[in-house]
Amino acid sequence: MLKLSLIGVGLVVLLMAMTGVASAEAVVHSLSFPTDDSTFDCGDVVVNVTVDGYNVTVELVEPFDYHTGDTKLTALAMNTSVAFTKANITAINGYVLGDLTDGHVVSFGSLGDFNTQFGFDPSDKVTGPVTITFDSPVVLVGNSPQGFSLAVHxxxxxSGRSIKIADGVCGEPVTPIPEFPTVALPIAAVIGLAFLLQRRRD
Incomplete structure (x- = not known):
């Protein structure tokens, strides 16, 4: 009886752990919808923004036909449940902290207001990946009027062109990336249960 109780408690703990891990999945947002330049088609320029708990990673990914030696990310705008400023940044990987300035407001046209905006130093040609770590989890929410939560300039x-692009329009806007424990924990649970049942039969 005691053994069965311990097994039950163990399963409950395992399920709680699995729930916690599943909610911490990284989410990749592919920004590919041009909001201000009719010379670009949907998907001509793609920037991936990965939101993973406290971390936000920005990277210009494809296609490279439009990239030049001067190509650079100049601004990241996010609509978050809690507004962030430079004071909320605890670390940056792939960029110099002093070169990232908040308050660099770029007009994103009809996209609406973003409560978290950062401008990258225009003298540095940064295409990413740049990972910004904040002091609390990043939770995206849609803004008005179209409901976008991310935009990048x-x-x-x-030909010296620039583009402002947003999420949620071209293709699949959100792709969850299962973390290793999300897959490993259920497998371990099944193996453990099979082992216990086998021992009871013996």
Whole structure:
């Protein structure tokens, strides 16, 4: 009886752990919808923004036909449940902290207001990946009027063009990335139960 109780408690703890891990999945947002430049088609320029708990990673990914030696990310705008400023940043990987300035407000046209905006130093040609770590989890919410939660400004593209692009329009806007424990924990639970049942039969 005691053994069965311990097994029950163990399963409850395991399920709680699995729930916690599943909620901590990284989410990749592919920004590919041009909001201000009719010379670009949907998907011509793609920036991935990965939100993973306290971390936000920005990277200009594809296609490279429009990239030049001057191509750079100039601004990241997010609509978050809690507004962040430079004071909320605890670390940056792939960029110099002193070169990231909050308050660099870029007009994103009809996208609406973003309560968290950062401008990258225009003298540095940064295409990413840049990972910004905040002092609390990043939770995205849609803004008005279209409900976008992310936008990025890219400059120095082919023929000197720039583009402002947003999430949620071209293709699949959100792709969950299962973390290793999300897959490993259920497998371990099944193996453990099979082992216990086998021992009871013996």
């Amino acid at each position: 890219v400059q120095g593209l082919d």
